[in-house]
Amino acid sequence: MGKTITEKIFASHLRDKPSAENVVLDIDVVMCHEITTPIAINDLVERGMDRVFDRTKIKAVIDHVTPSKDSKTATQAKILRDWARRHEIVDFFDIGSNGVCHALFPEKGFIRPGYTVIMGDSHTCTHGAFGAFAAGIGTTDLEVGILKGVCSFRMPQTMKIEIIGLLPDGVFAKDVILYIIKELTVNGATDKVMEFCGPVVEQMSMEARMTLCNMAIEAGATCGVCMPDRVTAEYLWPFISDDYVSIDAVVEDFSKWHSDSDADYAAELVFDVSSLVPQVTYGYKPDEVKDVMAMEGTPVDQVYMGSCTNGRIEDLRVAAAVLKGKKLADSVRGILSPATPKIFSQANEEGLIRIFMDAGFCVTNPTCGACLGMSNGVLASGEVCASTTNRNFNGRMGKGGMVHLMSPASAAATAVEGVITDPRKMI
Amino acid sequence: MKTFGGPALFLDRSDINTDEIIPAKYLTENSKQALKPFILEDLKLPHFKSDIKNARVIVTRGNFGCGSSREHAVWVFEVNDINVVIAESFARIFRQNMFNCGMLAIELTREEIDLIFALVNDVTISVDLDKKRLTVWGKEEIYFDFTLNSFDRDLVIAGGWLAYADKNY
Structure with a gap:
């Protein structure tokens, strides 16, 4: 039996299997923002555990309320800022360089195919667009991520969502994902990964794929994911050109993560978007x-x-x-x-x-x-x-x-x- | 380990989201206790009498806790001494956050949830973790066996994921 991309990522990051249903994974990128992280920082400080597992694998940004609007949000920003300085977090983005986390971090080349990514933010599923496993988590998971670089998950099943046809003029990735959520309902993909594939996805830019994966959580999914291909390789090329001889070599390397043709899916759905209208x-x-x-x-x-x-x-x-x-x-x-x-x-x-x-x-x-x-x-x-x-x-x-x-x-x-x-x- | 059980508060709707449990405007608080008065502030349910002060258990429908990843939605129950939520199903992040805090997110079937709802009002629920059994005291007394995987149980016994992870990784 073949494996899905998510099963391949889980296998390559497996730290522990504490029960038949649960796995603990090593995490490649722990992302932090100023709404859910300060309370984790305060708790770690109170417990005498104010440490970080790897200052290069933690990325932090002040993005939810910036510039700060009042004393409370200024305090949250300060807690994150002071912590980032104290631990010499390499990639910390403050006023002047900050932006919405799920747009900023991909743009910086932080997310690569096969990575495991967590953040105390439900729209972390966005980063699955790069062929990563990326999941929103709570503050306790974030604390453990910061401290130990691990996170626990129930082994998710995968829902294959093949998008076929020709997207009409005036209809975009947002319309596609709204339509899919309508069909699946808000918990239709709970405990599942939504694997987006098919010719429409293959022709989408990274931006459009991020829009698609961003809203996977709105159907309850753990993560959205797209196969990393030439589009992914070209997007990431400025960050990885020293590691490969050519884009062709990148595409070839990325393909190792692709779901196998005989992988097992919890469901396989096909959406023809040829007659889709704006949603x-x-x-x-x-x-x-x-x-x-x-x-x-x-x-x-x-x-x-x-x-x-x-x-x-x-x-x-x-x-x-x-x-x-x-x-x-x-x-x-x-x-x-x-x-x-x-x-x-x-x-x-x-x-x-x-x-x-x-x-x-x-x-x-x-x-x-x-x-x-x-x-x-x-x-x-x-x-x-x-x-x-x-x-x-x-x-x-x-x-x-x-x-x-x-x-x-x-x-x-x-x-x-x-x-x-x-x-x-x-x- | 936390204590589990007591008077039940019924939330008779599916898809109750984290914004309804604790609105985003309170996410600027940096302590759990500060959240206490704002529990379920934006939840609009017909005939909903919010007897939160006495409640120790929430009984609700499907997809409870959907939406944002905010653990504040779990803490706001914790600081109100509500350590058990019983539902048809949970959103993944909310469910994990419950166990990560050493609290119980128990799933029963729709039929079982209907039976508990039929007992309103003045329902008290006790939890036997060893036997994995709920006893529901209302107009009559009913037992329900529930499933709890060994890892989630370990988290509850350890008092949460941070304590568990610090010991094991």
């Missing part, structure tokens, strides 16, 4: 999804562009193409938070920032901020937001607020019209 959420769960046509005309107060789901350069290009030469509707306020300084800078050089500003958007620094209702665009009760983020829970972006998740193209079209709008008529 929008309507309720308070990410599986409450409708075709955009059924939602058209719904008024919104705010349009938010950014986050670890859709704040990358491709997303900004798509939105700017819709917005070019147009204005926000009078009733709408628009907020753009490019996910990293590099994306911000690139968007500036490409003239995208000018397009957003001319349309009437407020362009902010990279931060998670409004996505989880912490800063940078929190909703008032009764307000509605069209958002490129990943969660529409009741109160997520502000108590009493409503969030409609959609693609950057749909959000841009909605910004112009002031009501939820099918972007295909504006592309």
Whole structure:
């Protein structure tokens, strides 16, 4: 019997098997941010265990509320900053170089095929786009990760999700994953890895694959994963060119992680996206999804562009193409938070920032901020937001607020019209 | 090891998420105790009478604790002396966080959960870890055997994953 990519990664990182169902893995990258890490740091200090297993394998960033909005968030940032300095964490990103963790760390080349990655953040599944096993964990797991470089998991089963057909114009990775979550429901993939494959995935950029894997958790999955291929190799080439003679050699090396053709899957699903239309959420769960046509005309107060789901350069290009030469509707306020300084800078050089500003958007620094209702665009009760983020829970972006998740193209079209709008008529 | 059992609080809905258990705006607190008053603040359930002060056990439906990875959703129960959650199923991270804190996330079948819900109100639940048995005292008395894998049990006995890992790795 062959193995899935996840089984191969687990086998190569196995530290212990404390029961028939559980494994303890060695971890390659432990990522930290200022919301879930400070309380872990404080606890380790109180226990007299303020140590780190490897200062080069721990990556830290202040991203959720930055710059700090009040004394409490400033304290959280300070705890992380002081800790990073105290332990000489090599890769620590503070104001000026910080960005949304799941956009920033891939951009720095920290994630490689076959890696195990943990973070006290549920959207850590994003990094599976590189052919890694990447899982969100709680603070206790994070403490043990920081201290020992290990983490326990129940051996997950894999759900193979083959995406076939031809993605129509105006329909993007975000629409694909919203549709898949609708079909699977919010716990359809619990304790499973969602393995995305098929011609549509193979043709996707790393940015699009990250959007796909980012929302695997919204179906309950432990991780999303894509096979590392030439697209992965080209993305990572600047970081690994000293280790290989050519990109062909990288592609060949990466292929060792690919799931075997006779691997065993818990389920095998095929989605043909040829007739898929833009998707929008309507309720308070990410599986409450409708075709955009059924939602058209719904008024919104705010349009938010950014986050670890859709704040990358491709997303900004798509939105700017819709917005070019147009204005926000009078009733709408628009907020753009490019996910990293590099994306911000690139968007500036490409003239995208000018397009957003001319349309009437407020362009902010990279931060998670409004996505989880912490800063940078929190909703008032009764307000509605069209958002490129990943969660529409009741109160997520502000108590009493409503969030409609959609693609950057749909959000841009909605910004112009002031009501939820099918972007295909504006592309 | 923590103590388990006592009066039950019923949360009659599936997919109760971590934002409903403890909203993100309280994630700026740096102590577990500070979370105590905000338990289930954003949870909206019809006929939900929040008798949290007396509750020691939560009984709920499917996919409990979905959403964010925040362990605050477990701590807010812990500081309110609720160390057991009984559900049809859990979101993975929430379930792991429970055991990592030496607390119990017990899964029963939908039919078994229905039987417990039928006993409302004034239900008390006791937990026998050795026999892996719940005793539910309501209008009548019912027993349920539950499964608990040996590693999760070891975490509960060790008082959590940090103590276990420090000893073993």
